[in-house]
Amino acid sequence: MSSALLSSLPRFDLEDQPPAAGRLKALLGQTPDEKPQAAPLVVEPVAAVEVPANPGPTLAEAERLVADLSGLMKRLERDSREQSMHVLQSLAARLFPELSRQFLAEEIGQHIGKLVPASVPAVEIRARQVMLDRLEPIVRRNTVLSGRCTLVPATAPEDTRVEVSWKTGGVTFDFEGLLAACLAHLDPAQTLIEE
Secondary structure (H helix, E strand, O other), X not given: OOOOOOOOOOOOOOOOOOOHHHHHHHHHOOOOOOOOOOOOOOOOOOOOOOOOOOOOOOHHHHHHHHHHHHHHHHHHHHHHHHHHHHHXXXXXXXXXXXXXXXXXXHHHHHHHHHHOOOOOOOEEEEEOHHXXXXXXXXXXXXXXXXXXXXXXXXXXXXXXOEEEEEOOEEEEEOHHHHHXXXXXXXXXXXXXXXX
16 A cells, blocks of 8 residues: 555554554544543434325315215116116017017917806907907817807907907906006106007
């Protein structure tokens, strides 16, 4: 270590150096019997932490947001229910009349034999001609009804009911009236959708 800059530093490569503790005291400027003095503790004041002006929503704002969200959820649920109801009613209004045209004659044919007492000699079935055309083969196939039933066209062509009558009683099948009542029960504000 020949450099002038490093000459003040202790040398570790020489054996004639004092022990490490002594060298340390010599570096600190202490004599071997002096005890090191503690450096005075300097406490620097901590700068005040600044709180942002708007740390987030207040409790009142959070409650308002929750109330708004609750209202939105209720409105979405109500709209969804109404949408489902309208779709169901639309399907029913289109599907049920078609089903009635397809299956009402079979349904009536199955029930007339059970509804008409066996002692009744004559039964009159009054309906639109389209329905009578479908009922005729069903009545002919039924051994209980074939000799007793008379098919009569309805006096009003717009009448959709099928009236089955005999001397002491009768039954009226009104599928379209039943459909209108069912749709009105689903939603009283909804009227039957006409095609």
